């Protein structure tokens with residue numbers, strides 16, 4: 001019956017619910033994001049059962065909570081745990097001011113599919129990965145997801161639907177077209193800027209640029225994104241052809257709010273990788289299948305990839321795009337971003 005939502009449509013609903021502060025049902029558990037939970041909903045959830053706080057092993061490591069389930073920990077809620085307690089565990093902003101939150105006791109044994117799915121959902125909603133999970137049947141009206149590992153991968157690769165395109169002359173390249181793509185899973189739209197008329201049967205000069213509001217729009221000195229964007233477009237303009245994907249994966253996939261949380265931690269002395277980990281994220285949460293799918297949709301099978309990030313090269317190859325050539329894109333070192341660039345070279349393998 002085509003009028004019943006598919007799994008990826010139900011996941012999109014669940015993301016929206018969590019962002020509003022509504023719990024979702026995953027199998028026979030209820031899960032709510034700590035970041036958006038209200039006191040009334042916390043009280044009602046707790047009345048249904050004891051509940052645990054699901055955290056990633058990254059966040060659990062900072063909090064010295066045992067992660068018995070590999071990539072996740074289930075912290076048992078003390079009877080007097082309130083929203084302030086949950087938020088302090090979810091958000092590292094106050095870690096240095098109030099370092100002692102424990103001792104924390106973690107659950108072990110039993111099924112963890114629902115907890116793992118809850119954390120994957122929080123990340124895909126760009127919320128802090130900290131989820132209150134209670135074993136209880138779903139009340140009517142909540143979005144209901146099946147349990148199981150399928151959810152962890154958040155459904156299959158989305159189809160990228162081209163919705164509109166038009167000529168867009170740029171300072172750096174007059175012969176340009178902007179294409180807008182909309183994934184069929186309710187995710188973010190992404191853009192492609194096609195410069196000139198690149199032949200589809202030869203490797204195209206290409207850049208996968210991840211959105212950086214602060215660098216691209218505001219001219220932030222904390223990173224090199226804005227100058228990289230302009231340098232890539234200029235190089236393509238000079239070469240007469242190329243394709244730049246502008247991927248709405250702000251903050252390496254964690255979203256602008258979490259990136260600002262990460263910047264706040266960086267002001268407390270942590271580097272870009274440590275900050276992500278303290279928030280409960282991996283260094284890089286981007287889904288590179290999106291870039292590969294867009295290239296394929298545009299008809300490109302091989303790219304001369306403008307990047308300093310070897311992982312982008314391997315991820316494109318892993319997803320079926322040949323990369324016969326990597327073109328370095330080294331620009332704009334300054335006194336504010338030199339530590340950031342050094343960390344990327346030391347910890348993320350960037351070739352700078």
Ligand SMILES: Nc1nc2c(ncn2[C@@H]2O[C@H](COP(=O)(O)OP(=O)(O)OP(=O)(O)O)[C@@H](O)[C@H]2O)c(=O)[nH]1
Nearest residue numbers: 209210211212223249250251252262272307308309
């Ligand atoms: N989480 C987080 N994201 C950041 C930080 N600084 C910049 N970013 C984001 O990092 C992404 C930069 O992506 P890219 O320009 O593709 O950079 P890259 O993976 O380093 O690779 P190349 O630039 O291709 O060499 C953008 O989404 C920025 O918003 C930071 O300190 N923390």
Ligand SMILES: [Zn+2]
Nearest residue numbers: 212215223225
């Ligand atoms: Zn940036």
